[in-house]
Amino acid sequence: MGDAQVTLPDGWVSPQEAGELENLAREGTVLEVGAWLGLSTVTMAHVAKRLVSVDHHRGSTEHQSGGACHDATLVNQFGDVDTLPRFRMNLRQNRALDKVIIIVASFEDIAPLLAPESFDLVFIDADHTTDAVLRHAKLAGDLVAIGGALAFHDANWPTVRAAIEAYSLELVVPVERHEVGSLHVLRFI
Numbered sequence: 001m002g003d004a005q006v007t008l009p010d011g012w013v014s015p016q017e018a019g020e021l022e023n024l025a026r027e028g029t030v031l032e033v034g035a036w037l038g039l040s041t042v043t044m045a046h047v048a049k050r051l052v053s054v055d056h057h058r059g060s061t062e063h064q065s066g067g068a069c070h071d072a073t074l075v076n077q078f079g080d081v082d083t084l085p086r087f088r089m090n091l092r093q094n095r096a097l098d099k100v101i102i103i104v105a106s107f108e109d110i111a112p113l114l115a116p117e118s119f120d121l122v123f124i125d126a127d128h129t130t131d132a133v134l135r136h137a138k139l140a141g142d143l144v145a146i147g148g149a150l151a152f153h154d155a156n157w158p159t160v161r162a163a164i165e166a167y168s169l170e171l172v173v174p175v176e177r178h179e180v181g182s183l184h185v186l187r188f189i
């Protein structure tokens, strides 16, 4: 198969946000929570040392039938949303497969098994309900190296913003923060 007509996967990361993800991921170890079809994955994998990508690949609420982001071409023969085959193909086409460790699991299940590993960047872009983002932030916070960053996508969603604010109140380590587009970045100093 030729690689001549490589296109980036579909996704919701803007070019400006992709540039910041590249800055944060460059030469580092990265944990991604929420991959969808791999746009953020290939963006970071191209510059990172190593990337662990976690997604159960069943889609979030908005991806299910009737949801705002549903794509009927991603429904398998059992009627389930299943992004894994296209995700793997997109990584292959974008020459990112060898850089990425793919974990097909909910983050809640796998996060305790990842410790005591720590990452230079943890990127959270999974279930956008306040409860889930807060739960993921707490689990992810334990996996960020000192000097590393925890980045949230879609921080302009009120549900995500509420979770970031709640998480920030519980932080016991000092952080510096900045925003690029809808990316909210906490640098653990």
Ligand SMILES: C[S@@+](CC[C@H](N)C(=O)[O-])C[C@H]1O[C@@H](n2cnc3c(N)ncnc32)[C@H](O)[C@@H]1O
Residues within 6 Å of the ligand: 010, 011, 012, 013, 033, 034, 035, 036, 037, 038, 039, 040, 041, 054, 055, 056, 057, 058, 059, 060, 083, 105, 106, 107, 108, 125, 126, 127
């Ligand atoms: C908004 S999409 C990710 C978009 C992707 N980062 C991009 O750049 O296009 C959210 C993804 O999170 C996944 N997801 C939702 N809840 C999850 C959970 N608890 N654990 C792991 N993945 C989850 C969904 O399957 C979906 O693929």
